[in-house]
Amino acid sequence: MHLIVVGLSHKTAPVEIRERLAVPESRLGEALTRLCSYSGVKEGILLSTCNRVEVYSVVDDIDVGYGRIQEFLADTHLSLSSEQLTPHLYWHTGDRAIGHLFRVAASLDSMIIGESQILGQLKNAFEVALAHKTTGVIMNKVVKKAISVAKRVRTETKISEMAVSVSYAAVELAKKIFSNLHEKTVLLVGAGEMAKLAAKHLIAHGVGHVRITTRTPQHAVDLAAKFGGTAVPFDQFKDDMASADIVLVSTGAAHYLVGAEDVHRAVEERMNRPMFLIDISVPRNIDPAVRHVDNAFLFDIDDLKHRVEQNRAERVQEAEKAEKMVLEEVTTMLDWMKSLEVTPTIVALRNRVDDVKRAEVDKVLARLSHLSPQDRELVEGLASSIVNKLIHRTMVTLKAEVNSSNGPAFVEAAHRFFALDGQPPSVQPIETYPESPCCHTENSVESGAEDPAPETSIHKQAR
Amino acid sequence: MAAVCFMITLVLYIVATVSFLSYSLRRSEALSQVSLGLTAVGFASHTFVLGARMFATSSAAPPSFSEALSFFAWMIILVLLVVELRHRIHVLGSFMVPLALVSLISAAALPETEPTLQPVFKTLWFHVTLSMLGAVGFTVAFVAGVMYLIQDRFLKSKQFNVLYSKLPALDFLDHLNQQSIVLGFPLLTLGIVTGAISAQLARGSYVSWNPEQTWALVTWLFYFIVLLGRLTVGWRAKRAAYLTVIGFACVILTLVGVVLKGHNALS
Numbered sequence: 001m002h003l004i005v006v007g008l009s010h011k012t013a014p015v016e017i018r019e020r021l022a023v024p025e026s027r028l029g030e031a032l033t034r035l036c037s038y039s040g041v042k043e044g045i046l047l048s049t050c051n052r053v054e055v056y057s058v059v060d061d062i063d064v065g066y067g068r069i070q071e072f073l074a075d076t077h078l079s080l081s082s083e084q085l086t087p088h089l090y091w092h093t094g095d096r097a098i099g100h101l102f103r104v105a106a107s108l109d110s111m112i113i114g115e116s117q118i119l120g121q122l123k124n125a126f127e128v129a130l131a132h133k134t135t136g137v138i139m140n141k142v143v144k145k146a147i148s149v150a151k152r153v154r155t156e157t158k159i160s161e162m163a164v165s166v167s168y169a170a171v172e173l174a175k176k177i178f179s180n181l182h183e184k185t186v187l188l189v190g191a192g193e194m195a196k197l198a199a200k201h202l203i204a205h206g207v208g209h210v211r212i213t214t215r216t217p218q219h220a221v222d223l224a225a226k227f228g229g230t231a232v233p234f235d236q237f238k239d240d241m242a243s244a245d246i247v248l249v250s251t252g253a254a255h256y257l258v259g260a261e262d263v264h265r266a267v268e269e270r271m272n273r274p275m276f277l278i279d280i281s282v283p284r285n286i287d288p289a290v291r292h293v294d295n296a297f298l299f300d301i302d303d304l305k306h307r308v309e310q311n312r313a314e315r316v317q318e319a320e321k322a323e324k325m326v327l328e329e330v331t332t333m334l335d336w337m338k339s340l341e342v343t344p345t346i347v348a349l350r351n352r353v354d355d356v357k358r359a360e361v362d363k364v365l366a367r368l369s370h371l372s373p374q375d376r377e378l379v380e381g382l383a384s385s386i387v388n389k390l391i392h393r394t395m396v397t398l399k400a401e402v403n404s405s406n407g408p409a410f411v412e413a414a415h416r417f418f419a420l421d422g423q424p425p426s427v428q429p430i431e432t433y434p435e436s437p438c439c440h441t442e443n444s445v446e447s448g449a450e451d452p453a454p455e456t457s458i459h460k461q462a463r
Numbered sequence: 464m465a466a467v468c469f470m471i472t473l474v475l476y477i478v479a480t481v482s483f484l485s486y487s488l489r490r491s492e493a494l495s496q497v498s499l500g501l502t503a504v505g506f507a508s509h510t511f512v513l514g515a516r517m518f519a520t521s522s523a524a525p526p527s528f529s530e531a532l533s534f535f536a537w538m539i540i541l542v543l544l545v546v547e548l549r550h551r552i553h554v555l556g557s558f559m560v561p562l563a564l565v566s567l568i569s570a571a572a573l574p575e576t577e578p579t580l581q582p583v584f585k586t587l588w589f590h591v592t593l594s595m596l597g598a599v600g601f602t603v604a605f606v607a608g609v610m611y612l613i614q615d616r617f618l619k620s621k622q623f624n625v626l627y628s629k630l631p632a633l634d635f636l637d638h639l640n641q642q643s644i645v646l647g648f649p650l651l652t653l654g655i656v657t658g659a660i661s662a663q664l665a666r667g668s669y670v671s672w673n674p675e676q677t678w679a680l681v682t683w684l685f686y687f688i689v690l691l692g693r694l695t696v697g698w699r700a701k702r703a704a705y706l707t708v709i710g711f712a713c714v715i716l717t718l719v720g721v722v723l724k725g726h727n728a729l730s
Contacts (some may be wrong), residue, residue, distance in 0.1 A: 176618065179632035247528070271697025274633050295700045297618050310623055 001042070001407060002062050003138060005097040007091055012113050013088035016228040020077045021085075024050040028125070031076060032134045038068040038214025045129040046276065047104070049121045051111050056101060058138050062093050081182060094123040098142060098333050102326045105150040107159070114159035114315045119150045137408040138340070142333060149329045156325065159318040162311035167198040170278050170299070171205050171306045174246055177276045177297060185209040189237055190251030191223055198248055199227060202399035215251070234316040238262050242269035250280040257259050260289040263296045278304070289368075339415060340408045342398055348420045349391060349398075357387045394418075465515040468508045469533075469630055473571065475505030479556070487557035490625055495553035503562055506540045510589050511565075513537055532570035536563040538599040546639070556631040558606045570587075571710035573722065576627045587661045594654030594679070598714050602649020603688065605711035607640040614699055637700050640707055642695060648686050655679055674720030682713040 008017065023031050028046060035055065036042040043058035055072065059065025069090065074082045092100045101111045107118050108420055113352055126143045129135045135143070141283025153222060163172040186207050188199050191214050203210065214220040214221075215238075220290055222229040232240050241247060241262065251257060258277070267275055277298045279286040290298040338344070361383045401410045415421055486494035513519035513534060543559040546552065610630055617627040632634075658679070659669040670676055689706045692698030698706065 043619075173618075175632060176614070176627070176630075177633050179635035179638075268697075272702065274637075274700055274701045291619065294702075299621070303621050306621065307623060 001060070001095045001138065002065065002093055002094045003056070003057060003058055003064060003067070003337070004065050004091065005054055005056045005075065005100055006066060007047075008054060008088040008090065009052035009054070009083075009109065012090055012443060015357070017080075017088055018050070018053060020080055021048075021051065021053045021073060023053070025124070025128070028128045029132045030133065032129055034073050034075075034131045036134045038072060039220055041068055043135045043136045044260060045125055045139055045143060047122060047125045049118065050108075054104070056139065056142075057095070058136065072425075078343050095330050095334050098337075099326060099330045101142065101146045101147045102329055103323070105146040105151040106322055106326060108153075108319050108322055111311075112164055113319050114164070116154075116160055118217050119147065119154075122150075123147060131361075133362070136406075137412060138337070141336065145329065145333055149217060149326060151328075153322040153325055157318040157325070159315055159322055162314055164308055164311050164315065166280070166304045166308055167194055167201050169304045169311070170198040170248070171201045173278075173297075173299060173304075173307070174202065174276055174422070175205070177274050178245060181206040181208075183208045184245040185243055186246040186248060187232070187237065188212045188223070188227075188229075189247065189249040190214055190253075190281065190285070191219065192250030192252075192280055195248050195250035195278075196223075198278065199279070202248075203227065207246070208295045213238065213240075241266040245273070245275065247275065248280070249278065249285045251279070251285055253285055253417075254283055255285075256287040257285040258290070259287045263290045263293050263298075267293060267295050267383060280304070339421070340369050340411045342407070342411060343449045345411050345414055345420065346395060346398060349394065349414060349418055352418055352420060353387045353391055357383045367463070408436070465485045465519070466510050468512045470546065472505050472509040472512060473564075473567055475501050475508065476560060479505060479625075480561045481562050483557040483560050485624055487554055488631060492553075492724070494604050495556075497558055498560075499547065499553065500558060502540060503544065506537070506544065509540065511536050515688070518637060520558065526623060529570040529573045530596050532566050532573070532718075534592075535602075536566040537599060539563040540598065550631070552631045552635075552665070554610075554626070554631070556604070558610060559603075562606065587657075590654055590657040590661050592654075593650050593657060597649075597651030597654050598615075598718070599649045600643045600650060601707070601710060602643075604643035604647065604707040605639050605714075607636045607643060608707035608711075610685070611636040611640065611701070611704040615704070632663075633728060637703065639674060640703055642698070644686060644690055644693075644707065645699055648690055651683055651686070654682055663706045673692070674723055675717060676720075678713060678717035681711065682717050685710050685713055 003429070006133065008021070010018070013021075015387075016370055023046060028048065031306070032046055034045055035041060035046065035057070040060045040098055041057055045056045047054045047056070053073070055069045057065060061149060070082060073089070100109070105119055105122050107114050107116065109119055114156055122143070125146075126135070129139070137139065152360050163169045164225070173183060174184075180257065181202065184207050186199060186202050186209070188195060188210065191212070191332065199210065210224070211229045211232050211233040212220045212223045213234050214223070215234050217231070217233065220234075223229075224231040238258070238348055241258075244266075247258075249258065263275065263277065267273075269343050272295050275296045277290060277296060279300045282301060284300055288298070288300070303343070361380050367377065368376075368379070394417075398410055398414060401407050477500050482494055482498040482501060486498055517528065529675075539559055540563050542564075543556055546555055611633060612634055613626065614630045614636065617623070617630070618633070657674075663669045664670065689698065689710060690708075691701065693703055
């Protein structure tokens with residue numbers, strides 16, 4: 001039973017390969033069913049986004065598994081051959097596979113570190129896999145854990161807090177000048193793409209009024225209708241500036257449209273209420289001298305880009321913290337996976353029942369000091385044979401099911417039935433999942449003593 | 464008991480100050496909760512100290528200057544906790560707790576001075592309480608002004624450091640500045656009026672132009688102009704921030720005047 005991942009991402013494959021390999025959501029179920037029809041593939045989940053196509057799978061044999069999944073990937077698109085695909089693929093197994101999934105979910109492997117889309121995409125892929133029943137005990141646990149790791153990273157680091165696009169940086173800055181964007185007015189001068197995007201972000205963050213002016217009056221009217229704002233004649237916009245809290249300028253003009261004097265007048269008219277001016281045009285349309293006007297805050301495209309770069313750098317710093325979290329979580333996950341191996345489970349089970357038997361026999365023999373050595377052996381033999389008969393079926397079933405798809409479930413059940421994770425069965429609530437299993441039985445002596453049923457039966461027999 | 468609590472309060476405020484200052488310079492948000500917790504416990508202990516004093520001394524005895532300073536520190540923390548509860552602006556503590564600490568240390572360091580005016584009715588109580596509340600308003604305005612100027616500087620110079628990310632929006636700071644003056648000004652006015660009445664009852668003259676009274680009147684006049692300027696000709700934002708910083712200097716000078724008066728009376 002091995003967890004493996006095979007896939008490619010923006011880091012290893014160009015978009016020409018990624019787009020051919022991407023599986024649309026409508027065909028995801030069908031692809032998953034096909035994946036699990038390969039022999040040796042027990043569980044599978046397919047994560048397909050514009051930046052990555054990855055198959056996470058539980059397989060019997062690592063090398064066979066790699067081969068099967070590579071075959072599966074090559075088959076998803078007719079025009080792709082294995083030879084074309086292989087150089088772009090990466091493979092991971094065990095802790096590296098788990099770590100990779102956790103990093104992907106937490107957006108540490110994304111093109112833009114800390115972006116939030118990937119988590120939704122992973123949840124989606126998981127839901128489709130659940131619906132098509134292509135996941136089992138291991139995959140369910142690992143993916144759920146990946147989702148919780150991603151959430152932890154998001155809440156405990158600032159990885160996704162800072163704006164990393166120019167248009168969004170404008171919103172972030174606006175919020176440092178105006179605590180509440182509601183009731184605020186934005187004046188859009190010209191309609192460059194980036195300015196429109198910034199306006200959209202501002203409106204999404206609550207900006208109440210939009211005023212638009214462009215050289216072509218009809219264009220302004222059209223845009224006003226689109227944004228739910230009002231159009232302002234181009235030759236009057238300077239007089240209108242005082243009513244705007246945020247002025248977004250992006251025209252194709254080759255000279256300054258707004259001078260320091262205009263801004264000074266507007267600020268005065270506004271009784272010194274602060275004004276936020278964004279100049280996204282190149283060449284610039286707002287005179288840089290505006291920087292010296294009190295209560296007017298001018299940012300040009302370079303300032304915004306600088307802010308974005310700073311935020312990206314901060315995200316990378318935060319990502320280092322997140323990597324540590326991922327490492328921690330991988331360790332817990334590995335411990336759990338280890339507990340699912342059959343041989344240690346059988347050993348633990350054997351030790352557990354032997355300890356219980358030993359404790360009970362010793363207790364009884366201490367009271368029956370008059371017994372001859374032969375009788376003592378008899379008592380011991382009786383206890384052993386009862387215990388062995390009781391666990392015989394369990395042992396056989398575990399060994400038989402080890403390679404079936406239900407194998408891990410049986411192992412987990414054995415752990416819980418016999419409390420192989422260190423706690424006595426009477427104490428452990430049924431809902432608890434054994435998070436950190438340890439396959440030894442320190443508590444077995446006490447737990448045996450607490451169990452009255454076997455004691456009475458042995459007493460009866462001894463008498 | 465009260466003395467022990469006073470020491471506990473002092474120690475807690477010192478630790479909270481250190482914690483708040485390092486919070487303002489470090490990226491981590493975790494320190495804010497620690498700092499606030501320390502401040503809140505300190506505040507509880509401080510409340511006990513003041514409460515015990517209230518019950519211990521007969522109500523006729525007017526508060527000493529060091530008691531007034533202790534009350535001032537208590538009010539600063541109260542305002543901080545209220546603003547924190549409403550707006551969750553942790554960095555405010557990095558400015559207000561040190562101020563409260565300075566005030567509390569002054570309270571502990573100053574010799575106990577006898578009030579120069581004989582207590583007549585309870586006017587002196589009102590005078591001290593109201594004047595101190597007015598001073599609290601101006602102090603909060605000062606803090607908001609300083610924070611405004613820092614944030615304004617960061618935005619103008621495009622310096623986006625840790626403190627920038629923790630300081631609130633400019634218009635919030637301007638609003639806090641305005642509200643504090645609007646609340647502080649009438650309180651100071653009443654404080655001055657009750658002070659004059661006390662003086663009249665004790666000495667027979669309303670004003671004797673000692674440093675305390677002179678600076679109190681200068682302060683009053685200054686804030687009157689600041690408030691008028693804001694409401695009529697738009698003295699807000701950066702200018703208001705500068706003015707409140709200057710105004711705070713007047714408040715400090717008035718308090719120094721009170722201390723000097725106490726010393727003169729003793730010698």
